[in-house]
Amino acid sequence: MTAAPPSAAAPSGTADAVPADAITPTFRAGVRRRRIWIVFAVVLVLGAIALLVLRGGAAGAGQRLGADNPAPLGAKALVEVLGSHGVEVEAAADFDTALTAAKSGATVLVFDEFGLLDEQRLSRLALFSDRLVVVEPGFTALEALAPGVRMAGAASGALDDVACELPAAENAGALSTGQRLFTLDDEATADGWQGCFRDGEYGFAVAEGPSSGDGRIVLVGASTPFENGRITERGNAALAIGLAGASDELVWYLPGPLDADPDQAPTLGELTPGWVSPVLALAIVVTVVAGIWRGRRFGPLVVENLPVHVPAGETAVGRARLYARNAARTHALDQLRLGAIARIATALRLPRTADVSEIAAAAAAATGRDPWQVRAVLVEALPVGDRDLVRLANELDDLEHAVRATLAPETSTPHDAEHPGRRP
Template sequence: MTLVAPSITPTLRAGLRRRRAWIVIAAALVLGALVVLVVQGGIRAPGAVLGADNPAPPGSKALVEVLRSHGIDVTQARGIDAAVDAAQGGATVFLYDELALLDAERLDELASAVDRLVVAEPAFGTLEVLAPGVRLGGTATGALDEVACDVGAAERAGELSDGQRLLTVDDDAQAAGFTGCFRDGEFGYAVVSGPGRAGGELTLVAATTVFTNDRIDEAGNAALAIGLLGASDRLVWYLPGPGDADAATAPTLAELTPGWVSPVIVLLIAVVVAAGVWRGRRFGPLVVENLPVHVPAGETSEGRARLYARNAARGHAADQLRIGAIGRIAALLRLPRSSDVDTLAEAAAVATGRDAASVARLLVADVPAGDREFVELAGEHDRLERDVRGSIRPDRSLSSSKGAVAPTGSADDPRASTGSADDSDRPTGRRP
């Protein structure tokens, strides 16, 4: 029965199984990146939120075009100075500070320079500066239809769509003249109006829903937005950018870091140094020791062959076969180690009667394209080596043709007690 050796070439399934840990890690990283993008709002329509020239759903180009069709001169301000200069002469200023870039000083400068200021979705710091006593109150429970104030734009709107945010007005703010519009029960108001810093009018709209392209046509959103921003002939549209942030007043890393972080870092450094000294004392000078390990040459060759087969490295395996064959043939032909392959091929061709070019091609040039060609190349090397060995072996048939040679084992033959004359040419350990 012929035993067929199983193939050890790795399949696609085996390769995936060996790399499943890295595949799982890569999938987890990609999933985590997608979650971060979703949480941080990375997947959203292009353009700035409430951008005057942004036609995407979160933009406000529809509102700006309607205002311009009513004869309102809309100007986009690219900085705090440009907004203050453009607001001179009774213009309305629309402010949406999405990232809360304006500090108290700049907010106070802007509020003191304008007559009519409309702020969309004010942050906590903005409320502290512009409207003390007005606080964030969460999200409305639904659509709002209770105007609850005498502001003209709110009365003309009548109601607001759902998705509104709320503001609360405490007693001090009410005493200062702030009133709320579109009340959601006892939770708060969607719009708060009161006196501005320079004696003008300040309006706080808790959400951006009233001004966005995708929601402005719902309920009375458009009426409220046009009524608030179209109260004067000129409108300054101001969205603060990174250039409006004051780097001098920005908190330092030490101010942002909790107080316990520095002591913990110092403690960790001390622990690492102590662990290094403690474990480092165990290391002495390196000692070379000859371990009593014997690895048979056959196991080494078989292991290397399996590695070559697993990686389909037929070129490396063929090189090893050529190196072995060239070394053995050179030893049989008694050629020096400094001999090149051409000299070896010519000597082997003379000894075997082959063509020198074919021998050189067999020992150097032939490259197996597949497993079949590799096996055939190995067989050709073996046959060449046998032919060389057979060409240098003495011809025993000559002894039978010469009648003067005495029979082996006779009393007159001096080789009878020491073996035949050919014994000296036989390899050690192969005596008959």
């Protein structure tokens, strides 16, 4: 039974050292050292993917209450039903198209989701429209079209109290949940406005009244009765068809960015709080003052001829101090081993393609040492502390000197000494 070879981690002259892993950092060690940055990168990638998915889902849903949008928030179902009943539906892309159609006697349905229309355009649209249906009007629309009508929040549930004489509301009879309410003051009531679908004392889901011209205006608090996903609930469909199909022509008008008045758009200063501008000015002043205070002087800091020659000893000492400060024993020992392995390979006249195992075997054969101990010194021994680092560095130096001493002329065999004229 043969004895097992000495441990790969056993240093010279010791027999009880424990095995050690290779000194060169592995892939797993590199990942463990950089795990914080990897976590940050993964979080950023996941966030970008989630944002793309959300934006893709929102983009795929189409325009809200769009006449050609089959999604739950679209209104294609209502448009198809109106078309089958002989109503010609035209989707207006801008204000001028909607105003021209209103002057021709068509019913105009307006859904200004982002409040792009100003009071002047809303007033002109109401002046020339015989029948104007406004879905989810904002504060600007209420001020321009119905000064006495105010928003009153969301309905408490489904509504079945019609409470008005509007034919479309009477045919509907009830509305589903998800409605928004209006309140009518005495001035609005005196002007001829009436509320439909009462929610107790809270308000009405629909308001109807006269326009500034000879037409009528209907305000619908929520888009729910017109949406594909909710139009079949209760009397939503009857109300939507009754309001939108009051005439043979319907203009479906969803204002876009081109309908916004650029002269009335708020500036950046108007959109930001009043304290932002002084804080920004103060931050700029502080930055300039700090730069002047900390800066040395203007112009070149050092005038010298380049390149600068730095002695190799200073570079080695500087790197050694960095390694010592960071307790990078493994990296420091790797640098010593790389230099020693290169010099030993050159002394043994090994090719550049020789790997560490071949160099260690050749060094062991040249010096007569145990191959396992030579390989431990060159590759596998791991420094646990500074004492081990110093010991392994000394063993590297001893191994290199032993290789060179073995190949020196004065170490020639006695057979060569008998023939002094023979070259070694």
